[in-house]
Every structure is written in C-alpha cells, then in structure tokens.
Amino acid sequence: MYNFIFSLDFFPKFGGAHHWLYKVGKYWPEPTIVLTSYINKLIKEQQNFDSQPHGSIIKIKRFPFKVNSLGIDGNFFRNFLILSNFLKRFPSTSPILFHAVKATPEGVILALLKILYKRRNIKIITYAHGEEFLIAQTSRQLKLLTKWAFRASDLVIANSFSTQKLAKLFCLDSKIKVVHLGVDFEDYQIPLKERLIWRKRWGFPTKNIILITVARMEPRKNHATVIKALAKLREKGLPIVYILIGDGEERKKLETLVKDLAVEPHIKFLGCVSEREKIKSLCASDIFIMPSIQLGPMIEGFGIVFMEAAAAGLPSIAGNVGGQPEAVVHGKTGLVVDGKNADKIANAIQFLVENPDIRKRMGEEAKEWAKKHDWSIISKITYEQVKSYLG
Numbered sequence: 001m002y003n004f005i006f007s008l009d010f011f012p013k014f015g016g017a018h019h020w021l022y023k024v025g026k027y028w029p030e031p032t033i034v035l036t037s038y039i040n041k042l043i044k045e046q047q048n049f050d051s052q053p054h055g056s057i058i059k060i061k062r063f064p065f066k067v068n069s070l071g072i073d074g075n076f077f078r079n080f081l082i083l084s085n086f087l088k089r090f091p092s093t094s095p096i097l098f099h100a101v102k103a104t105p106e107g108v109i110l111a112l113l114k115i116l117y118k119r120r121n122i123k124i125i126t127y128a129h130g131e132e133f134l135i136a137q138t139s140r141q142l143k144l145l146t147k148w149a150f151r152a153s154d155l156v157i158a159n160s161f162s163t164q165k166l167a168k169l170f171c172l173d174s175k176i177k178v179v180h181l182g183v184d185f186e187d188y189q190i191p192l193k194e195r196l197i198w199r200k201r202w203g204f205p206t207k208n209i210i211l212i213t214v215a216r217m218e219p220r221k222n223h224a225t226v227i228k229a230l231a232k233l234r235e236k237g238l239p240i241v242y243i244l245i246g247d248g249e250e251r252k253k254l255e256t257l258v259k260d261l262a263v264e265p266h267i268k269f270l271g272c273v274s275e276r277e278k279i280k281s282l283c284a285s286d287i288f289i290m291p292s293i294q295l296g297p298m299i300e301g302f303g304i305v306f307m308e309a310a311a312a313g314l315p316s317i318a319g320n321v322g323g324q325p326e327a328v329v330h331g332k333t334g335l336v337v338d339g340k341n342a343d344k345i346a347n348a349i350q351f352l353v354e355n356p357d358i359r360k361r362m363g364e365e366a367k368e369w370a371k372k373h374d375w376s377i378i379s380k381i382t383y384e385q386v387k388s389y390l391g
Helices: 016-026 040-050 074-087 103-116 131-136 140-152 161-167 192-200 223-235 251-260 275-283 304-311 342-354 356-371 375-390
Strands: 002-006 032-037 057-063 096-100 122-128 155-158 176-178 209-214 240-245 267-271 287-290 316-319 334-337
Touching: 002 016, 002 103, 016 032, 016 057, 016 096, 016 122, 016 304, 016 375, 040 057, 057 074, 074 103, 096 103, 103 122, 103 131, 103 140, 122 140, 122 161, 131 140, 131 161, 155 161, 155 375, 161 176, 192 275, 209 223, 209 275, 209 304, 209 342, 223 240, 223 251, 223 342, 240 275, 251 267, 275 304, 287 304, 287 342, 304 316, 304 356, 316 342, 334 342, 342 356
Parallel strands: 002 032, 002 096, 032 057, 096 122, 122 155, 155 176, 209 240, 209 287, 240 267, 287 316, 316 334
Antiparallel strands: none
C-alpha cells in the first residue's frame, strides 16, 4: 500500500496540525511520502528541512499547489488536477492510503479524487482538530464541504473527545477515533545544571517563580488576562515573573499593557525562538500557563504545548474549553480554570506559587503523563487504529 500525507502547506512553515501529521508520519512503520507545496519565500529553509532525515518519511515531494481559500475556487481545481496527474504514476491496482491534514481543502480534494477514481482502492484518513467544525458553521459552502470531506473519509482521527463531539455532527460516530497528541519526550530531559544556566540568562532574581507561555499572540490565547493577574499578584508581594514566547497581532497591545501596568521589569517578550531554545526555556521555568478561551469559531482542540510543558516537568494552568481539560488533568498535572475569569486565573497562579510541594508533585505527574504520550507511542496507536478499522 502506498502511504501519503497530503497537506497543502507544511514545514518549515507550520502549525499544530502539520506538527501532528509530521510526527505521526515520522514514526509510521511503513514508508510515507508527504505531498505538499513549494514555499517560495522560504526556499533555503525548505531545502534544509527536506534534506534532513525524517524517520519513516522517506520523501517530501513538493508541487506548485496554491491556496487562497478553504472553499471551491480556481486553485481548488488546479490543486486537484496536480494531485490527479501524480496519482496516474502508480498502478491502478495498488491500494493507496491518504492522510488528510485537514478536511478543507485537503479532505475535499481527496473526496473528489475518490469519486472520480472509483475503480482505484483509495482510502482516506482525515485528521480533526476542533475549530474546523466551528468555522464550518460560518458559511453554508464550508459546512457542506466539511460534511462531504468527513463523510467521504474512511476514518476520522480526532485530537480529543471534545473534537469528537463536534465531529459527530458531520459524520458517523462509528468512524471517529480519538488519539491525543504527543511530544518527543526525551528532547525535554535536560540536566538541572543546564536548566539553571539557561534560567540565569533572563536576569530574574533567583527566588522568583517563572511563568511561561509558548503560543501565537492572538486574543484567544489569553495572554492579556495572565499579565493582569501577574500585576495583581505582584502587588500582593508574590515573587512571580513571566516569559512570553511567540509573536502575532496582539504583541503590540500586550507590550502596551505591560507598560500601563508598570510590570516591565517582571515580563520578557522573547519573540519567535528556535525549537531548541523553546525546549530550554520550558525546562528553565516553573509553571506553564495558557488559559485559552473560545473566541468566535476559534478554539483549542487539544494543545500540543501542554504536553511539551509536561515533558519539561511543569504543571500547567489551562482553560476549560475545547480539549484543554484532556491535555491537562485537573489536580494532577495542573489546574483547569475558566479563562474568562481573571480572579480564578490569579487564584490558580497564587495556589501553585504558595504550595511548592504541590507544584513539584504536579510537575512529576505531568512528566509521567507526557512520557505516555511520546510521539512514537501516539503514532503506533494511530497505526493500530487504522489497521483495525480499515484492515
């Protein structure tokens, strides 16, 4: 069987969805080929990435795909023809398994391919993230296309039970399987000495408790409420500081908020950092915090970063919407709170700061939780689900 991951965009430009598919493919026990686009603005980065060893992914093959929308437009049919012509290179009798990174537009293209090539043995696995179902409700066309993509899929892999609940409105419950997201656990097992050295780079007093968020700076990630909580708790005398990794449209507003609240000495914006710097920063911190909220159709389907923080041995403070309560086990690996309630966020921070023994225990339980979600295990579980369901 030929095994393909179909994603119209991919590394080195990526998001959580691409990260998920890449890790599943990397540890897949059968050869895998990624079918994706050229990234003209990142040619050197693309070439460097493609030339690296990628585990079971034996090849990353790029095409002149173009995407302007999630719906049907000229590029949709252009992308369909490119993929269709590529498929003609393979014997018509050979079974083909496609992993669609998203329902729209990738899953829709594959659904059309499956209809027009009925004689070919084409199977489709579509990966469900959560927010696509809410986005689909904003447009009649997107709703129809999303339903078509999921109903044409032979199997749907959802990243959480929260996402599964949303998916049930679009396809048969029997074809939806839940597989939580993972982490490369060993990458986060950094010696204590190295963690302390990295921690000193930030210049905070030794006894300070360091909060950290790694996320795109957009309203639903809720950085602003965390900053307000920090300001309130600093007034109470709590020795807390805050590291923000990432960038986005909210950054200028957040920097202005920090100035207005006069907490500049206690907060650092690190911007976008390398993967290795991200890992070291998590390992050098004390508490991970990202109490995301639902904003319009945008929701946290699971949150890979919670698992990364757990692998680093950090307890997390998460929001209570989407799949966050599945990524963070309340009272064991961290605390789950109402992200819209600033007082509850502040109380959660204060509780973990004032109870170092509980913070340590939660960090240890978080590490054990992450170890069970190593990407090699998650990929194996996904493979077993595919084999048991599709044969």
